[in-house]
Amino acid sequence: MKVFAILGSRNPEGQTARATAALIEGIAAAGGDAQQAFLPLLQVERCRQCEENGWGICRREGRCVIEDDFAALAQRIREADAVVFSNPVYYSDLSESLRAFTDRLRRVCAHESGRQGIADKPAIGICVAGGGGGGAPAAIVTLEKVMRSCRLDVVDLIPVRRQNLAMKETVLRVTGRWFAEDRK
Ligand SMILES: Cc1cc2nc3c(=O)[nH]c(=O)nc-3n(C[C@H](O)[C@H](O)[C@H](O)COP(=O)(O)O)c2cc1C
Numbered sequence: 001m002k003v004f005a006i007l008g009s010r011n012p013e014g015q016t017a018r019a020t021a022a023l024i025e026g027i028a029a030a031g032g033d034a035q036q037a038f039l040p041l042l043q044v045e046r047c048r049q050c051e052e053n054g055w056g057i058c059r060r061e062g063r064c065v066i067e068d069d070f071a072a073l074a075q076r077i078r079e080a081d082a083v084v085f086s087n088p089v090y091y092s093d094l095s096e097s098l099r100a101f102t103d104r105l106r107r108v109c110a111h112e113s114g115r116q117g118i119a120d121k122p123a124i125g126i127c128v129a130g131g132g133g134g135g136a137p138a139a140i141v142t143l144e145k146v147m148r149s150c151r152l153d154v155v156d157l158i159p160v161r162r163q164n165l166a167m168k169e170t171v172l173r174v175t176g177r178w179f180a181e182d183r184k
Contacts, residue, residue, distance in 0.1 A: 001032035001180045004080035006073065008098030009088045010040035015130040019160050020086040022169035023124065026176020030184070034084070037076070039097035042069040046100045047107065058107035062114025070104055077105075078117030081183065083152065086126045087143055092135025094142055106149035119151035124179060126158045126172070133161035155179065 005024065009016035017038075024034040045066050050056030057065055064070055077083050087098050094102070108114030125147055127139040136159035147154050156175055160168040 001027065001030075001081045001183050002079070003027055003032055003034040003082045003084060003180075004076050005034050005036045005084035005086060006077075006098070006101065007036060007038050007086040008040070008095035009086070010038055012038065014088070015160075015162065015165055016086050016088045016126070016128045018165065019126050019128050019158075019168060019172055020084065022172035023084060023126065023176040023179075026173040026178070027180045028176075029173070030177045030180035032176075032180035035076070035080075037073060039101055040095075042073070044068055044070050044073070044097060044101050044104075047103050055107075058104070058114065059110055062108050062111030062116075064104050064108055066104075070101065073101065074105060074108065074114075074118070077121065080121070082122040082124075082179065084124045084126065085143060085147060087128070087139060089127050089129035089131075089135045089139045092129075092138040094139060094146070102146040102150065106146060109150045115151050120153050122155045122179070122183065123147055123152035124156045124158070124175070125154065126160060128165070129159075129161045130165075131162065133163050136161050
């Protein structure tokens with residue numbers, strides 16, 4: 001199984017990356033492999049709400065007019081067998097980078113051609129509250145909503161806080177293994 005993990009963190013050594021790495025370890029143990037993208041290191045603008053009614057060619061053609069890294073990321077999702085969204089919790093919510101990406105993804109998925117290869121794709125969401133530790137459950141509810149707006153098949157959602165990260169790494173390894181084995 002080929003998995004594409006999209007992280008809203010810029011830090012490959014950070015807590016979001018640690019949680020994601022544990023899931024990927026589990027996936028690898030079941031023979032899968034995963035690639036990762038760190039959104040803040042890429043260029044993904046926020047939606048321009050191009051036209052007066054707030055829509056744009058996203059609705060008519062299933063693509064976005066902005067020429068940045070968005071289209072290539074959406075394509076990498078289409079080419080994967082499954083997708084993971086890993087979010088560092090900011091203000092009990094999604095990070096700005098993950099929000100910008102998913103805002104645009106759900107718009108292109110409103111059109112049949114845009115959602116081709118994305119709709120019904122198995123997906124896992126992770127939210128890591130790495131500061132005080134609050135807000136992961138609230139963020140995971142939002143993440144579920146945006147993943148479902150993208151028509152993904154949300155298979156599991158895992159809230160993590162700084163204080164339970166080590167324990168959740170074990171849960172994530174088991175989840176990754178189960179996720180890959182279940183889809184063999
Ligand atoms: C703007 C901002 C808001 C944050 N809000 C929260 C929060 O609501 N709850 C929390 O536990 N941590 C919060 N944090 C800490 C992040 O969750 C923490 O930095 C992140 O999980 C770890 O990021 P990393 O994966 O890039 O290491 C916030 C951090 C920033 C920068």
